[in-house]
Amino acid sequence: MPERRALVLILLAPLLAPLPARAEVEPGDLTLTVTAELNGNSAPFSREMVLLKIHGVYKQPILLEEVVQPSLANFSWTQLGRDHWSRTKLPDGQSAIAFDRTVAVFPHHAGQFTIEPFTHKLTVNDVGERRVVEVRSKPIPFPVAPWTEPAGGPDAKEPWWLPAKDVAITDSWSPDPETIKIGETARRIVTLEAQGMVAEGLPPRPVMRTRGIITFAGPVTRETLLTPSGPVARATYQWDVKPGVPEIIPLDAIAIPWFDTSTRTMRETEIPARQIGGGLPDQETDRAPPPVPSPLVTAAAALAAFGLGLALIGFGLGRPSLRLSGPNRRALRAAARTGDPARFRAVLDAAMREAPDLVRIWRARPGLAASFAALDRAVFGASGAPVPDLPALARSLSRPERVAGPAPGTGRLAPLDGPVG
Template identity: 70%
Template sequence: MVIFWDWGRGVRRGRTGLLAGLLLAGMSLPALAEVEPGDLTLTVTPELNGGATPYTREMVLLKIHGVYRQPILLEEVIQPPLANFTWTQLGRDHWSKTRLPDGQTAIAFDRTVAIFPHHAGAFTIEPFVHRLTVNDVGERKVVDVRSQPIPFTVAPWTAPTGGPDAKEPWWLPARDVSITDSWSRDPETVKIYETVRRTVVLEAQGMLAEGLPPRPVLRTRGIITFAGPVVRETIITPAGPVARATYVWDVKPGVPEVIPLDAIAIPWFDTVSRTMREAEIPARQIGGGLPDRETDGAKGAAASALIAVAAGVLAFGLGLALLGFRRERGTLRLPAVIARDLRRAARTGDANAVRAAVAAGEAAMPALARRWRERPETREALAALDRAVYGPTGGATPDLVALARALTKSEPGRAFGPAPVLKPLDGPA
């Protein structure tokens, strides 16, 4: 669903002119003045993000401003075709009184149109025409007030990765991007074959809804997912359109174990800072938590029994710790910040930054780092990375994106294992 105001050519004719005529009839302006050059002016100004040349599909605001010394009886804006752009008008036209530098009062007309270029190149925005019916010395006179043509350049993307023409990652130019992740119930309390609904809302400022990415893939071992329809909408604000997409999945675990759901990164181009950034659908896990509380007496008794069992398990676990055993976490995964830095560095091809992120991950998760070294493919890729970064003559850089993908996967933790810290109680003193 797309919601936006497109005050089309047919809608504006007559009705807007009548509204403007009624609005301006009471303004204290000379009614019988002769129309002279400079009495009616129309300008169109592109509002660029930070003054930078825009990229494909990046929003640019056209500020249309008219200043008229004559009373306006009827009016109609004739817009150029804008063949190389998608466009939408932001709200209604605004009429007001303004005072000129010479002290006289005039009528001000303002309209804002958001345009989105289709591709890179050099274009010309043809003149806008404001067709006015004015009172010229007691006679009705139709005057076409034209703006100047505007040279308009759309820059090609020259960075090594990303960009409007790349299939991956999705090109998402916006002023800001936010993600809201909600569940119909706590996913950690979901049992095997039960269903929980996940809803993710992606919101981007300065975009139309059709520019948002398709639904992300939510797939991992042990779950069955049913994807619902994607709901898209565009909310018009004075600062520009806000695009919103709502993604829905029904998730059902098919195994009794804890199921980790990895974070899903959504790269986007910050049109304010002119840099690539990353939003993230957070990582979660299915199962592994305490069940929901029940209110009736029978369920309360079951909960009390469960607490007793949990206390016994805790005591047993403490005894194992005293006997020199340890239990690792059920799931091993990189902290979200390190994983995000690792993926970003891999996408930009920065081997040094990838190695720094790997070092941070090894320090934060030594058990996970040992898993990396146990697998031949990741061990060889890490060795190639070390040669490329630290070798005296360098070396071939491995596939950084594939390496980052392998290192950011969740790993199941080992259940129990002997701890080398404490000696057995029956050993020699």
């Protein structure tokens, strides 16, 4: 504890310098308020996140400080980010120090509750002497509404209760599921993002099951991203899918119901339906047998292929390239069209996990590295940060990238008669 208080003193020193020493602590010099940000200006339901904004304004210079939080017996809670200290100007022109902390609370069940006072223990300079002052917030009435709809709700086992401001789903496959055949495997990665909640509240991995396929469930990863507008929860689900029959297998959509905390209504999003096997959509030309070329055409094609092979061997023109899969390119373009940087960032994360070699090439390019940094500032930085040109970025990331080929001279054929001399 002494080390922590010393660290607080060091961090607060720049804020304390401009404040003049006051003769004595007067009423109103030290104030602490706690405000509950209710979604849709309505009483929350059980397990719905509510942000408590804790704000202190202190005219007196502060030497040490400690926040004592109430027990919050009927709530789960988590602090979002670190405490923030800043200088502020009061309406009368005086300088003061502002303290801000954000705590997310989740009521356990319906009922009438009270958020008991928070206490900020401050060591101040009072007429040249150190003095400990306890600044207390006022208690807050906190009603939690019961769920009255006939189905769903926070206490139902099915479907999963998902209260959020917005929910987005990104679905990517590698390779494209329509292209795989019996015995081959495709990896499916689904990313679920929910604004206004933490990752622990996201649902478990959905069940993906249908006749004719074998699925191997991979790990589930969860993370909470802190943004100026509140937390964003992200979960990534993964499966390896293998068809067990030769015919086309339809994979049904998976519905994800969620409660819109802004409009106070139930909504639904879905993991989209896909087709496994069967190649491109059926067309008459796909099923028609290929035409038999004439002997002259066959001979000409063979000669051209032979000449091209000699050229590639002699001049080293065959350089390999890397490119994002078709589903990821389409997903990037679709996310770019929405103009939503957070959604584009989620799709890009899934694409980067699939193609780490491409990521190394992208990050080595100053232009793309600057675009990535601008995207992160728009998603995770201060409110109002400029959004990069998402369609242009999607086009840049969709292009094939050349990779270094064999060193000059190492891929040539050895002389037929061995080395000379």
